[in-house]
Amino acid sequence: MPMNSIILALPQSFQRAATEIADEPTVRFVIYSHLADMAEQLNKISISDAIVWVWPDRMPRSDQMRMVMQAVERHLHSGGTLDCFPPPFEKSRREDWEDLQSVCTEAVRMLTGPARGFDARVIDHYGPLGDEVPKFHLTMSLGVSPRKGGDKFHGWQILVFLEQLRQNKKGRKRSKPPELMYLRDQKIKKQEQPPHMKQRGREPH
DSSP, rough: OOOTOEEEEEEGTTTTHHHHSOOOOOOOEEESHHHHHHHHHHSEEESEEEEEOOOSSSOOHHHHHHHHHHHHHHHHTTTTEEEEEEOBBBBGHHHHHHHHHHHHHHHHHEEEEEETTSSSSSOOOHHHHHSOOOSTTTTSSSOOOOOOTTTOOHHHHHHHHHHHHHHHHTTOSSSSSOOOOOSOOHHHHHSSSSSOOOOOOOOOO
16 A cells, blocks of 8 residues: 555445445555444554545444544644545434534544644534535435445445545535436426427418
């Protein structure tokens, strides 16, 4: 792994990312089942100065949170960037998502507090997104109910979410989603077309 590759840490619901997404030499995937697992993986790989962290979709234990914060500090103790993103919002798990928001926001506050002397630039997208952006916005949602029960995300959903992270990181917003002709309202489509000239019949002599 290149010394300065980007670490992309994703919860286990994204496990297909490692097999269905084309390899990127500058990106190292860390697919974790819980935060202690993430910490263990981070401690085994080369130092990176850039980490993109998608928070877990289940409430972490406090001891797991401490372990992963120490592992993150190991990579970024000399500076760098840590981007924290919320897990994809799902309507059926609204309460869990909102509870996680407060826990993760507090963890970022502790990590960046003056007592720790953490020099890396930390960008917390969970707090602002949760407060200011509708939960079904493209930057944070895969839809109303992308999966049922314990089913994992489909490969295309992973690609969509990662693309949203990339667009968000670049500070760009899509003006509107691409239109698929076969899904468009036929009435609207008809209104967009120029009116046809009515042919006039011959007037009687």
